[in-house]
Amino acid sequence: xxxxxxxxxxxxxxxxxxxxxxxxxxxxxxxxxxxxxxxxxxxxxxxxxxxxxxxxxxxxxxxxxxxxxxxxxxxxxxxxxxxxxxxxxxxxxxxxxxxxxxxxxxxxxxxxxxxxxxxxxxxxxxxxxxxxxxxxxxxxxxxxxxxxxxxxxxxxxxxxxxxxxxxxxxxxxxxxxxxxxxxxxxxxxxxxxxxxxxxxxxxxxxxxxxxxxxxxxxxxxxxxxxxxxxxxxxxxxxxxxxxxxxxxxxxx
Numbered sequence: 001x002x003x004x005x006x007x008x009x010x011x012x013x014x015x016x017x018x019x020x021x022x023x024x025x026x027x028x029x030x031x032x033x034x035x036x037x038x039x040x041x042x043x044x045x046x047x048x049x050x051x052x053x054x055x056x057x058x059x060x061x062x063x064x065x066x067x068x069x070x071x072x073x074x075x076x077x078x079x080x081x082x083x084x085x086x087x088x089x090x091x092x093x094x095x096x097x098x099x100x101x102x103x104x105x106x107x108x109x110x111x112x113x114x115x116x117x118x119x120x121x122x123x124x125x126x127x128x129x130x131x132x133x134x135x136x137x138x139x140x141x142x143x144x145x146x147x148x149x150x151x152x153x154x155x156x157x158x159x160x161x162x163x164x165x166x167x168x169x170x171x172x173x174x175x176x177x178x179x180x181x182x183x184x185x186x187x188x189x190x191x192x193x194x195x196x197x198x199x200x201x202x203x204x205x206x207x208x209x210x211x212x213x214x215x216x217x218x219x220x221x222x223x224x225x226x227x228x229x230x231x232x233x234x235x236x237x238x239x240x241x242x243x244x245x246x247x248x249x250x251x252x
Contacts, residue, residue: 021078026105032169034115037108040064047110053100072105109142136178162190172197
Protein backbone atom coordinates (compact mmCIF):
# COMPACT_ATOMS: atom_id res chain seq x y z
CA UNK A 1 0.00 0.00 0.00
CA UNK A 2 2.84 2.34 0.89
CA UNK A 3 4.54 1.69 -2.44
CA UNK A 4 1.28 2.36 -4.25
CA UNK A 5 0.92 5.75 -2.55
CA UNK A 6 4.50 6.71 -3.42
CA UNK A 7 4.03 5.71 -7.04
CA UNK A 8 0.76 7.65 -7.19
CA UNK A 9 2.44 10.79 -5.86
CA UNK A 10 5.26 10.44 -8.40
CA UNK A 11 2.74 9.98 -11.21
CA UNK A 12 0.79 13.05 -10.12
CA UNK A 13 4.01 15.03 -10.10
CA UNK A 14 4.85 13.93 -13.63
CA UNK A 15 1.37 14.75 -14.91
CA UNK A 16 1.39 18.18 -13.30
CA UNK A 17 4.93 18.97 -14.47
CA UNK A 18 5.30 21.97 -16.73
CA UNK A 19 5.86 20.36 -20.13
CA UNK A 20 6.64 22.51 -23.16
CA UNK A 21 4.24 22.24 -26.09
CA UNK A 22 5.24 20.24 -29.13
CA UNK A 23 7.63 22.16 -31.38
CA UNK A 24 7.76 21.07 -35.04
CA UNK A 25 10.90 21.55 -37.05
CA UNK A 26 10.70 24.81 -39.02
CA UNK A 27 10.38 24.49 -42.78
CA UNK A 28 12.44 26.72 -45.07
CA UNK A 29 11.09 27.07 -48.61
CA UNK A 30 13.79 27.52 -51.28
CA UNK A 31 12.76 28.84 -54.70
CA UNK A 32 14.21 28.11 -58.13
CA UNK A 33 15.99 30.09 -60.83
CA UNK A 34 14.49 33.48 -61.63
CA UNK A 35 11.74 32.97 -59.07
CA UNK A 36 11.02 33.89 -55.46
CA UNK A 37 8.83 33.06 -52.49
CA UNK A 38 5.84 33.61 -54.77
CA UNK A 39 6.51 30.04 -55.95
CA UNK A 40 4.92 28.94 -52.69
CA UNK A 41 2.08 31.47 -52.71
CA UNK A 42 3.98 33.84 -50.44
CA UNK A 43 5.02 36.77 -52.66
CA UNK A 44 6.77 39.88 -51.37
CA UNK A 45 7.01 43.39 -52.73
CA UNK A 46 10.73 43.88 -52.18
CA UNK A 47 12.20 40.35 -52.32
CA UNK A 48 12.33 40.28 -48.53
CA UNK A 49 12.53 37.12 -46.45
CA UNK A 50 9.59 38.46 -44.42
CA UNK A 51 6.13 37.87 -45.86
CA UNK A 52 3.31 40.37 -45.31
CA UNK A 53 0.15 38.75 -44.00
CA UNK A 54 -2.02 40.28 -46.72
CA UNK A 55 -0.02 38.46 -49.41
CA UNK A 56 -0.79 35.13 -47.72
CA UNK A 57 -4.46 36.03 -47.41
CA UNK A 58 -4.50 36.87 -51.12
CA UNK A 59 -3.26 33.37 -52.03
CA UNK A 60 -5.37 30.96 -49.96
CA UNK A 61 -4.79 28.24 -52.54
CA UNK A 62 -1.00 28.49 -52.23
CA UNK A 63 1.29 25.90 -50.70
CA UNK A 64 2.36 28.27 -47.94
CA UNK A 65 -1.22 29.07 -46.92
CA UNK A 66 -2.10 25.37 -46.94
CA UNK A 67 0.76 24.48 -44.60
CA UNK A 68 0.14 27.51 -42.40
CA UNK A 69 -3.57 26.95 -41.84
CA UNK A 70 -3.72 23.15 -41.86
CA UNK A 71 -0.54 22.24 -40.00
CA UNK A 72 1.23 25.08 -38.23
CA UNK A 73 -1.44 27.43 -36.88
CA UNK A 74 -2.75 24.93 -34.29
CA UNK A 75 0.80 24.57 -32.92
CA UNK A 76 1.39 28.32 -32.98
CA UNK A 77 -1.84 28.91 -31.04
CA UNK A 78 -0.78 26.41 -28.35
CA UNK A 79 2.61 28.10 -28.02
CA UNK A 80 0.95 31.51 -27.81
CA UNK A 81 -1.37 30.34 -25.04
CA UNK A 82 1.57 28.78 -23.19
CA UNK A 83 3.55 32.03 -23.27
CA UNK A 84 0.56 34.11 -22.19
CA UNK A 85 -0.23 31.78 -19.28
CA UNK A 86 3.40 31.86 -18.10
CA UNK A 87 3.86 35.61 -18.48
CA UNK A 88 6.48 35.15 -21.19
CA UNK A 89 7.15 37.54 -24.09
CA UNK A 90 5.01 36.75 -27.12
CA UNK A 91 7.23 35.13 -29.70
CA UNK A 92 4.85 32.58 -31.19
CA UNK A 93 2.04 34.87 -32.30
CA UNK A 94 -1.13 34.15 -34.21
CA UNK A 95 -0.75 35.78 -37.65
CA UNK A 96 -2.38 39.16 -38.15
CA UNK A 97 -1.49 42.03 -40.43
CA UNK A 98 0.45 43.72 -37.61
CA UNK A 99 2.39 40.76 -36.23
CA UNK A 100 2.91 38.31 -39.08
CA UNK A 101 5.25 36.60 -39.67
CA UNK A 102 6.70 35.72 -36.31
CA UNK A 103 7.69 32.14 -35.68
CA UNK A 104 4.97 30.18 -37.41
CA UNK A 105 7.51 27.45 -38.26
CA UNK A 106 7.37 28.40 -41.95
CA UNK A 107 10.16 30.51 -43.45
CA UNK A 108 11.19 31.52 -46.97
CA UNK A 109 14.29 32.78 -48.70
CA UNK A 110 14.35 35.30 -51.52
CA UNK A 111 17.81 35.21 -53.06
CA UNK A 112 19.25 38.67 -53.66
CA UNK A 113 20.24 37.53 -57.16
CA UNK A 114 17.53 35.10 -58.16
CA UNK A 115 19.18 34.53 -61.56
CA UNK A 116 22.59 34.24 -59.94
CA UNK A 117 24.96 31.34 -59.55
CA UNK A 118 25.14 28.54 -57.01
CA UNK A 119 28.61 29.76 -56.05
CA UNK A 120 30.14 33.22 -56.13
CA UNK A 121 32.45 32.43 -59.06
CA UNK A 122 29.76 31.23 -61.45
CA UNK A 123 28.33 33.67 -64.00
CA UNK A 124 24.70 32.91 -63.19
CA UNK A 125 22.19 34.72 -65.37
CA UNK A 126 23.18 37.25 -67.97
CA UNK A 127 24.69 39.67 -67.40
CA UNK A 128 26.46 38.07 -64.42
CA UNK A 129 26.22 39.80 -61.07
CA UNK A 130 29.67 40.89 -59.90
CA UNK A 131 28.46 41.56 -56.36
CA UNK A 132 26.77 38.18 -55.79
CA UNK A 133 28.03 36.05 -52.92
CA UNK A 134 26.60 32.87 -54.40
CA UNK A 135 23.21 31.41 -53.57
CA UNK A 136 24.71 28.56 -51.55
CA UNK A 137 26.43 31.01 -49.19
CA UNK A 138 23.30 33.14 -48.92
CA UNK A 139 21.23 30.06 -48.12
CA UNK A 140 23.64 29.07 -45.34
CA UNK A 141 23.18 32.52 -43.83
CA UNK A 142 19.40 32.15 -43.97
CA UNK A 143 19.46 28.64 -42.44
CA UNK A 144 21.61 29.98 -39.59
CA UNK A 145 19.13 32.81 -39.01
CA UNK A 146 16.21 30.38 -38.84
CA UNK A 147 18.01 28.02 -36.45
CA UNK A 148 18.94 30.88 -34.14
CA UNK A 149 15.43 32.34 -34.22
CA UNK A 150 13.71 29.08 -33.30
CA UNK A 151 16.27 27.45 -31.02
CA UNK A 152 18.15 30.38 -29.53
CA UNK A 153 21.82 31.46 -29.56
CA UNK A 154 23.02 28.01 -28.42
CA UNK A 155 21.46 26.15 -31.34
CA UNK A 156 24.80 24.67 -32.41
CA UNK A 157 24.98 22.58 -29.23
CA UNK A 158 21.29 21.62 -29.41
CA UNK A 159 20.98 18.26 -31.16
CA UNK A 160 17.23 18.80 -31.59
CA UNK A 161 17.78 22.06 -33.51
CA UNK A 162 17.00 21.10 -37.08
CA UNK A 163 15.35 22.66 -40.10
CA UNK A 164 13.62 21.08 -43.10
CA UNK A 165 14.42 22.41 -46.59
CA UNK A 166 11.77 22.20 -49.31
CA UNK A 167 13.33 23.15 -52.63
CA UNK A 168 12.06 23.73 -56.15
CA UNK A 169 14.05 23.44 -59.37
CA UNK A 170 17.49 25.11 -59.04
CA UNK A 171 16.85 25.53 -55.32
CA UNK A 172 17.56 21.79 -55.07
CA UNK A 173 21.24 21.80 -56.15
CA UNK A 174 21.73 25.09 -54.30
CA UNK A 175 20.55 23.43 -51.08
CA UNK A 176 22.57 20.27 -51.56
CA UNK A 177 25.76 22.19 -52.34
CA UNK A 178 25.16 24.67 -49.53
CA UNK A 179 24.84 21.95 -46.90
CA UNK A 180 27.87 20.07 -48.27
CA UNK A 181 30.06 23.11 -47.59
CA UNK A 182 29.44 23.16 -43.84
CA UNK A 183 29.54 19.91 -41.87
CA UNK A 184 28.30 21.59 -38.69
CA UNK A 185 25.30 23.08 -40.43
CA UNK A 186 24.61 19.78 -42.21
CA UNK A 187 24.00 18.12 -38.84
CA UNK A 188 21.14 20.57 -38.28
CA UNK A 189 19.29 19.67 -41.48
CA UNK A 190 16.51 17.17 -40.81
CA UNK A 191 15.38 16.67 -44.41
CA UNK A 192 15.90 18.09 -47.88
CA UNK A 193 12.81 17.68 -50.05
CA UNK A 194 13.30 18.48 -53.74
CA UNK A 195 10.51 19.20 -56.22
CA UNK A 196 11.49 19.20 -59.89
CA UNK A 197 15.10 19.42 -58.80
CA UNK A 198 17.88 19.99 -61.32
CA UNK A 199 20.31 17.28 -60.24
CA UNK A 200 22.15 16.59 -63.50
CA UNK A 201 23.90 18.90 -66.01
CA UNK A 202 22.36 19.56 -69.41
CA UNK A 203 24.15 18.71 -72.66
CA UNK A 204 23.64 22.20 -74.08
CA UNK A 205 26.01 23.69 -71.51
CA UNK A 206 28.75 21.10 -72.06
CA UNK A 207 31.49 21.50 -74.67
CA UNK A 208 31.29 22.17 -77.52
CA UNK A 209 27.68 23.32 -77.19
CA UNK A 210 28.49 25.33 -74.08
CA UNK A 211 31.30 27.20 -75.81
CA UNK A 212 28.98 28.00 -78.71
CA UNK A 213 26.49 29.43 -76.21
CA UNK A 214 29.13 31.77 -74.76
CA UNK A 215 30.24 32.84 -78.23
CA UNK A 216 26.66 33.72 -79.15
CA UNK A 217 26.46 35.80 -75.98
CA UNK A 218 29.67 37.64 -76.92
CA UNK A 219 28.23 38.34 -80.37
CA UNK A 220 25.13 39.90 -78.83
CA UNK A 221 26.85 41.62 -75.91
CA UNK A 222 28.30 44.78 -77.55
CA UNK A 223 25.10 45.62 -79.44
CA UNK A 224 22.43 45.74 -76.77
CA UNK A 225 23.91 45.05 -73.38
CA UNK A 226 26.56 47.79 -73.45
CA UNK A 227 23.91 50.41 -74.21
CA UNK A 228 22.94 50.13 -70.57
CA UNK A 229 26.58 50.51 -69.47
CA UNK A 230 27.27 54.09 -70.51
CA UNK A 231 28.37 55.43 -67.14
CA UNK A 232 32.00 55.15 -65.95
CA UNK A 233 31.20 53.00 -62.92
CA UNK A 234 29.21 50.56 -65.05
CA UNK A 235 32.00 50.38 -67.64
CA UNK A 236 34.46 49.16 -65.01
CA UNK A 237 31.98 46.45 -64.01
CA UNK A 238 31.49 45.58 -67.69
CA UNK A 239 35.21 45.09 -68.26
CA UNK A 240 35.33 42.71 -65.31
CA UNK A 241 32.41 40.71 -66.69
CA UNK A 242 33.97 40.47 -70.16
CA UNK A 243 37.20 39.27 -68.57
CA UNK A 244 35.23 36.58 -66.74
CA UNK A 245 33.73 35.30 -70.01
CA UNK A 246 37.10 35.32 -71.81
CA UNK A 247 38.65 33.38 -68.93
CA UNK A 248 35.84 30.83 -69.15
CA UNK A 249 36.52 30.38 -72.86
CA UNK A 250 40.26 30.09 -72.27
CA UNK A 251 40.89 33.13 -74.46
CA UNK A 252 42.75 35.19 -71.88
